[in-house]
Amino acid sequence: MARKGSADVIVRMWEARAEPYGFADLITWVCDTALPELEHDPLHLSSEVFSSTDHRVVVVSKWRSNPQPLPEPPAMLVARPPHSWDFTQVDR
Numbered sequence: 001m002a003r004k005g006s007a008d009v010i011v012r013m014w015e016a017r018a019e020p021y022g023f024a025d026l027i028t029w030v031c032d033t034a035l036p037e038l039e040h041d042p043l044h045l046s047s048e049v050f051s052s053t054d055h056r057v058v059v060v061s062k063w064r065s066n067p068q069p070l071p072e073p074p075a076m077l078v079a080r081p082p083h084s085w086d087f088t089q090v091d092r
Helices: 020-039
Strands: 005-017 044-051 056-063 083-090
Touching: 020 044, 020 056
Parallel strands: none
Antiparallel strands: 005 056, 005 083, 044 056
């Protein structure tokens, strides 16, 4: 039997690699500027922020539908443009 994804919740993963000197500032921007803009959307369920030792910042947000993009971070803080992917849970 084929497994299919559940359309109930969409999970968006957003990832950016910070310039080494901008790592702390990128985390602050995500937490204090970018996420508050999304959290007022009635389709937004929750968000978590993660960081890695190689200066990456990851945001995992859950949405009822139609996930909204994070705003573009200040260019001086990122080593390259951010990437994002949408996922749905697999029924197993």
